[in-house]
Amino acid sequence: MNKSFQGGVHLPEQKELSSGSPLRWFQTEGDMVYPLSQHIGKPARPVVKKGDSVLVGSCLAEADGFVSAPVFCGCSGTVKAIEKRRVISGALADCIIVENDGAFTMAEGVGEARDLSEISNSEIPDIVQRAGIVGLGGAGFPTHVKLRPKDPDSIRFIIANGAECEPYLTCNDRLMREYGDGIAAGLSLVLRLFPNAQGVIGIEDNKPEAIAAMQKAVAGEPRMSVMPLQTKYPQGGEHSLIRAVAGIDYPVAKLPADVGCIVENVGTLYAIWRAAAFREPLFSHCFTLTGDAVKTPGNYFVREGTSLQEIIDASGGLKEGVTLKKALAGGPMMGFAISDLSAPVQKTTNGLTLLCEDGSELALKKQTACLRCGRCTTVCPTGLLPELMADAAAKGDYDRYEKKLYGLECVSCGSCSYICPAKRPLTETFKAVKAEILARRRAAQEGGAK
Amino acid sequence: MSTVLNLSSGPHIRDRRSTPFLMYVVALALLPAAAVGVWVSGLRALWVILTSVITAVGTEFFYDKLMGKPDTWRDGSALVTGLLLAMTLSADTPLYAPILGSLFAILVVKCAFGGLGKNFINPALTGRCFLLISFPNAMTSYSVDGVTGATPLAQLAAGNVVNVTKMFLGTAGGVIGSCTVALLIGGLLLWALDIIHGQICFSILGGFVLFLGLFGGKGFDPGFLAAHLCGGGVMLAAFFMATDYVTSPVSRLGQTVYGLLIGVLGAIFRVFGTAADSFSYAVIIGNLFVPLIDTYIIPKPYAFRKGALAAQNGEVKPPLSRRVPKPVIALALITLVAGLALSGTYSLTKDAIEEQKRAANKAAYQAVCPDAETFTGLDDKVAKVSGDVYGSGFGRVTINEAVEGFDAAGNSVGYAISATSAEGYDGNITLYVGVAPDGSLRSISFTELHETPGKGMLCDEPAFKDQFSGKNVSAFKINAGSGDEKIDGVTGATVSSRAVVNAVNAALDFYQTHIKGVN
Numbered sequence: 001m002n003k004s005f006q007g008g009v010h011l012p013e014q015k016e017l018s019s020g021s022p023l024r025w026f027q028t029e030g031d032m033v034y035p036l037s038q039h040i041g042k043p044a045r046p047v048v049k050k051g052d053s054v055l056v057g058s059c060l061a062e063a064d065g066f067v068s069a070p071v072f073c074g075c076s077g078t079v080k081a082i083e084k085r086r087v088i089s090g091a092l093a094d095c096i097i098v099e100n101d102g103a104f105t106m107a108e109g110v111g112e113a114r115d116l117s118e119i120s121n122s123e124i125p126d127i128v129q130r131a132g133i134v135g136l137g138g139a140g141f142p143t144h145v146k147l148r149p150k151d152p153d154s155i156r157f158i159i160a161n162g163a164e165c166e167p168y169l170t171c172n173d174r175l176m177r178e179y180g181d182g183i184a185a186g187l188s189l190v191l192r193l194f195p196n197a198q199g200v201i202g203i204e205d206n207k208p209e210a211i212a213a214m215q216k217a218v219a220g221e222p223r224m225s226v227m228p229l230q231t232k233y234p235q236g237g238e239h240s241l242i243r244a245v246a247g248i249d250y251p252v253a254k255l256p257a258d259v260g261c262i263v264e265n266v267g268t269l270y271a272i273w274r275a276a277a278f279r280e281p282l283f284s285h286c287f288t289l290t291g292d293a294v295k296t297p298g299n300y301f302v303r304e305g306t307s308l309q310e311i312i313d314a315s316g317g318l319k320e321g322v323t324l325k326k327a328l329a330g331g332p333m334m335g336f337a338i339s340d341l342s343a344p345v346q347k348t349t350n351g352l353t354l355l356c357e358d359g360s361e362l363a364l365k366k367q368t369a370c371l372r373c374g375r376c377t378t379v380c381p382t383g384l385l386p387e388l389m390a391d392a393a394a395k396g397d398y399d400r401y402e403k404k405l406y407g408l409e410c411v412s413c414g415s416c417s418y419i420c421p422a423k424r425p426l427t428e429t430f431k432a433v434k435a436e437i438l439a440r441r442r443a444a445q446e447g448g449a450k
Numbered sequence: 451m452s453t454v455l456n457l458s459s460g461p462h463i464r465d466r467r468s469t470p471f472l473m474y475v476v477a478l479a480l481l482p483a484a485a486v487g488v489w490v491s492g493l494r495a496l497w498v499i500l501t502s503v504i505t506a507v508g509t510e511f512f513y514d515k516l517m518g519k520p521d522t523w524r525d526g527s528a529l530v531t532g533l534l535l536a537m538t539l540s541a542d543t544p545l546y547a548p549i550l551g552s553l554f555a556i557l558v559v560k561c562a563f564g565g566l567g568k569n570f571i572n573p574a575l576t577g578r579c580f581l582l583i584s585f586p587n588a589m590t591s592y593s594v595d596g597v598t599g600a601t602p603l604a605q606l607a608a609g610n611v612v613n614v615t616k617m618f619l620g621t622a623g624g625v626i627g628s629c630t631v632a633l634l635i636g637g638l639l640l641w642a643l644d645i646i647h648g649q650i651c652f653s654i655l656g657g658f659v660l661f662l663g664l665f666g667g668k669g670f671d672p673g674f675l676a677a678h679l680c681g682g683g684v685m686l687a688a689f690f691m692a693t694d695y696v697t698s699p700v701s702r703l704g705q706t707v708y709g710l711l712i713g714v715l716g717a718i719f720r721v722f723g724t725a726a727d728s729f730s731y732a733v734i735i736g737n738l739f740v741p742l743i744d745t746y747i748i749p750k751p752y753a754f755r756k757g758a759l760a761a762q763n764g765e766v767k768p769p770l771s772r773r774v775p776k777p778v779i780a781l782a783l784i785t786l787v788a789g790l791a792l793s794g795t796y797s798l799t800k801d802a803i804e805e806q807k808r809a810a811n812k813a814a815y816q817a818v819c820p821d822a823e824t825f826t827g828l829d830d831k832v833a834k835v836s837g838d839v840y841g842s843g844f845g846r847v848t849i850n851e852a853v854e855g856f857d858a859a860g861n862s863v864g865y866a867i868s869a870t871s872a873e874g875y876d877g878n879i880t881l882y883v884g885v886a887p888d889g890s891l892r893s894i895s896f897t898e899l900h901e902t903p904g905k906g907m908l909c910d911e912p913a914f915k916d917q918f919s920g921k922n923v924s925a926f927k928i929n930a931g932s933g934d935e936k937i938d939g940v941t942g943a944t945v946s947s948r949a950v951v952n953a954v955n956a957a958l959d960f961y962q963t964h965i966k967g968v969n
Contacts, residue, residue: 006752011463090457156764167463239753248761249752259762326456332463339457358456359463368469368525369567373695374647377702383752387700388744409751414461421469422567428459 002205004230005243007381009415011167011233011333013206018290018297019170023178025301026287026314027104031080032305033344034060034071034096035087039134040141041067046096052079057110057281060096063129069142069347070132073098074283074303076105086340088308088329088349095344098305112279116185119276121192131275132282132347137161137236137265138330140348143272146264147193149257155194156260157246160187160201160269162210163229163236166331169351171286172266174299176203176210179270180217184224186269189276190262191223199224200245201266206231233333234413238263240381249383252409267350282347289315291354293324302345308352309341318354325361328353333414363423376416376426382409386416386426393433398440401433408434469566473526475645479636480533480627480690486619487626491541495626499536502548506532509556519565527566531555534574537627537686538730539581544588551577571737572694575687575730582727613838614673617680630680637689646693649705654688655679657713666721678720687716687729697737704740704747712736808853815853815866817895818884822855822863831964844956845949846872850880852965862887865965867957870898871949875906879949883918883957889966890922894954906946914940914947918954924962925955 037043044061048054054073061071080099084092119127129144149155160183164172176183187199201218203211205228218224227245234240242248242261250259264272267285274280287302289311296316308327318324328335329349376386385405392401401407407430416426488495510528514521522528535551555577560569582589620629627633640646662678663670678684683691692698692712699708712732719728752758808815808825815825832852840847850868857863864887870880880898885891894915901907908914918926921934928939928951939947 009465154764243752246761249755249758250762251751251753254762260764324455326462328460328462333461335460335462337455337457337459337462339455341455355462358458359461360458361456363464366468368522369565371469371472371567371695372698372700373472374698374700374705375644377700378644378647383749383755385700385748388748404748406751406754409753412460418461418463419465421465421467421472423464423468427461431459 002228002230003244004232004235005240005381006383007379007415008232008234008240009379009419010231011418013231014168014290014292015170015173015206017168017170017292017294018288018299019173021170021174021298023171023174023286023299023301026303026306026311027102028075028100028303028306028310029102029314030100030307030310032073032075032077032098032100032303033085033307034073034098034305035085035344035346036061036071036094036096038071038140038304038346038348039069040139041065041069043094044068044071046082048079048082048096050079050081053077054079054098055105055107055110057107057283059281060098063132063142067142067145069134070130070281071096071304072132072281072283074305075100076103077101086343088336088338088343088346090339109279110281114277114279116189116277119189124189124193124272124276127275128272130281131271133268133271133275134282134347135265136267136271136285136348136350138334138348138350140346143264143268146257146262147190149255149262152194153196154260155197155257155262157242157262158187158190158194158197158199159241159245159261159263160199160266161236161238161241161263162201162203162207162214162266163241164207165204165231165233165236166333166335166351167233168290168353169288169331170290171288171299171350173207173210175270175286176201176207176266177213180210180213182270182273183214183266184217184221185277186271186273187218187224187264188221189272190264190269194262197223197262201226202229202235202241202245203227204229204231204235233415234381234411237381237411237413239411243381252411285347285350287311287345287349288351288353290351291328293318293322293354293356295319302349304345304347304349306345307342308338308345311345311352312341312354322356324354324356325358326355328355332359333418334412360425363417363425366423367425368422370422370424373421375419375421379415379419381413381415382411384410386430389433390424390426390429393429398433398437402437408437410434470524470526472645473530475643476530476640476690477526477533479640479645480530480537482632482636483537483620483627483629483686484533486629486632487537487541490621490629491626495541497545498539498541498543498548498626499533501545502536502539502552503529503532505549505552506535506556509553510561513557513561517561522566525566528556528560531560531573531577534686534690535577537690538574538578538625538683540589540625547581547585547588550584551581554580567696569696570741571734572691572697575691575733579727579730579734582730614676614680616838617677624681625683627683627686628681630685633685633689637685640689640693646689647698647702647705649702650693650698650709651688653706653709654692654713654716655684657710658684658688658717659713661714661717662721666717683729684716687712687733691729691733692736697740699740699743699747701744701747701749703749704743707747708736708740708743711739811851811853814868814882814895814897815855818882818893819855819864819866820892821857823858824856825853825866826856828852828854828865828965834964835960840869840956841959844871844952844959847953847956848872849956849960852960854965864892865961867960868897869953869957869960871953871956873945873949873952874899875901875943875945875949879909879946879953881950881953881957883954883961885958885961888922889961890920891918891954891958893919894950901943901946905940905943908940908943909946909950914938914950923958925958926951 042064045064046061055076058073063070077099080097085095087093125144125147133143134140191199201214214226248259271282284301284303287300290297327338389405389407410430414427506528511523555573559573559576563569618630641648668674699705716729716732840849848870852867855863865885867883882895884893917937923935926937927935
């Protein structure tokens, strides 16, 4: 039996919709929209103005501070405007709009091969930082920050996250199958920074081709290995992955680096390799268009800034006769429901899942009283008691929720809501309660400061 | 695109299994046991089951209608309650019992406390206990082949040997849901499908066996434990009653504690109390502890548990033996040693105890076998027929004991066989039959006879019982036949006389087929 974590759920995988489709470049034709905030941390600061000419790889906005990331252009053309546009989160956010001339002319130096042995170890985090690389698994945390922990010698595991546990999504699977050498090269660059670390590529065992490809890519590398993992959601979550690979359970208050681990998505490692070996900043990444409403699901390298609607239309649109109920940035478990498909692809958008059936809506209709069946407790990967948390939340007993039930340890993976036979909105409640408790805490701190 | 898209927080997909699905699977898992019940007890069992289920579902339906609540009768929980209640009833129960029981279970225990998910004790079991208190006679009479008698568990409590195979197969009598193997199959299926929590059922069985082994007086004697495990609804309680979601704790540790509590309570009631309904009460008491367990037993998340911090600090996990806390190992060892010691003592002293028992019974043996000095038990021969109604044509007679008598010189001088007829006018009639080596009957002697004074009690008078002495026949006939085989019944005590003759005939038959026939 392959390694895993405690709890978790077995989901209908739905990977077969798109797993057979090799990664192809998606050549954007329309205008590109670049939100300034595509990562965790401070939004980037624009360095272009309306009317400026830009090329593929031109910097549009620079990092504002340490925990921030620059934004690069993926097309050649002219800056049309800097204005508020609707983004994936549904908010109106500051964006740089670039009129795409369709030529994709490269900026000078971008794409120029570089010998990796010429790069010194200390340069690596700088290259990553300057390339605007953030966690492409979905969180969007600036990668260079992760590569500069307090004590690099204490890091024991660099975990390449190839679990791809979300149903439907297959772009990481394809990336590992087709570009395994690039991922391995990216991992080996990161390993150079951590002399005591082992590189482990964790892949769910429902992707045997990816496991084989990565095993081939790391063959003969003493510091790198592939670890097949049980196919179980949320295997690709940072906590679950560290539990499976390193055997460590750690609280949300700690960072992976505090327990000697650094987790990087395989897409991020690929981007690190592109940045180091080809002086290529992050302007594209792998992406899956999928869902039961799509006529032709597939995997693409998509340039950030491309409108989701353009990708749908170019792929052949929706199936005839179906009604699109829900559009998700990402997969159906932790993906974000989108209201406006004209929103652009961001660095962290690893897929678009279009569904004809909305599980949340059906759940609302079929909701019954809590049976106390305990399925939520069984599946919780954190070891929480969702039944009691929901009860405390309903009673407004936030003190018990936080201190006795450790409710803030919830990683919002959605397993409890998924499994609940009474169709109760557990994860949804926990997200709201967490936000409420943190807001109250901030308010109390500000009150105390006055 | 003009479609309006749904917006909500994740997850956006849901498991297909819903509350009704779980309930109907539980009902399906009960079907094998129900089917065996109907097969053993006939259509009467089916009527009890149908009445109970229809009343339960109907009550919920009308309650929802009357109170203007959303329809919940389709969710299968009332069906399961009705089915479970029926499983705890005898097929001979008058039909008002399942009706009243289901009404009470659904209306009072479930609906009055807020419906599904809100009841604090198991509705089906509470329904049963309600009936037990209200109609003690109707509820505690069980029959086999239409003959009323003690259940295997009652016999077990009385220290008799019972037929475990029959209890395992569910043909030993008792309630409709008494087929251990069918319940076990259904329960294990639910466990395998992750529908019930293994922590609950296995800690009940574990706690029960452990306590019985330590304090049951017979150590870990497999036959004794198996008989206890197969009898009196242990399986029904462990797999179907205690695992009821609503009335069991939510955490794995809490469920284990709860299960152990029920198992030990059940064993205490079996060993020190009246054996009847020990598990109904054990589960209900366990239910009452659930709020307490859920308040005080809240396991920490994995990251805060013992050992997690060490792992976070980069320490390598110690080997398993060092991770199991010492007290646990010590306790396990003590239990093991004590259990083994008890089992050992039991097997060592088993024969001595038997000898003592025989010495105590010597007077009874000698009453029918006067020239014998010492007696040897023929337990292996008795074990073949014990626990069951003996043969056919004797009514409800059981063979209790058989000994062979030897004179001072060591020669066999005859046998003493004890038989009980459950068909006395007023309860059991137990007697010893003395048989000479040539097969002729020496005399009979009563050890249990409480018939009507002046009528049935006259059976103990020489005028009646001496009629048997010295006869060598294969069977006696009451007020019929001719010569030696004819026995004149006591006037006005036909029932008592017939019971005595049946018991004697059974003892003679036992002698001829199991003692003489074998030698």
